[in-house]
Amino acid sequence: KAGVTQTPRYLIKTRGQQVTLSCSPISGHRSVSWYQQTPGQGLQFLFEYFSETQRNKGNFPGRFSGRQFSNSRSEMNVSTLELGDSALYLCASSWSGGGDTQYFGPGTRLTVL
């Protein structure tokens, strides 16, 4: 069974631009969670989607948004990029998001110049 895939793996953007990251979960998994990883803050929860609905959201500004499609694939968008948005963005999938094991993708490394 294929694992979680994320595209692109690397991105370089400039301040003020916007970016869209994509995540394809493990087949059959309906919950997708997104995390931001930085050296200073560690791994921080962004939001979770299940059946095309955002069920939970972390403490991030509204510039961070996401969506999920009917095939459970998910995208996250960051608008008006800031230097501090440079990070490794990770998505993780699980069957239900209700305490079952989350499996992570390889991440997208975003650099904002």
Added chain:
Amino acid sequence: GQQLNQSPQSMFIQEGEDVSMNCTSSSIFNTWLWYKQDPGEGPVLLIALYKAGELTSNGRLTAQFGITRKDSFLNISASIPSDVGIYFCAGQLNAGGTSYGKLTFGQGTILTVHP
């Protein structure tokens, strides 16, 4: 944001030695997970724990879910060079609402193994 207290922050050991790391929280969790991350890659699941008091092994790795549901430890026996990496603990509270899909992570333990 909230993080679990994971210790030690780093460890330098000789190949063949045993390793122990732990995580504590001020609040309870229903699920404890241990992951290993290599630079530039996503965390890879090592062990999942779902029940207080549970002790689970995966090869040379052993982890336990604390009785109070506020802590967990991971032991690695007879370390080898490929054990090098960053180890993270993560907890999840399965109470719906603001716990859906949300893992809370420790700061990580950087493990270096000298041959």
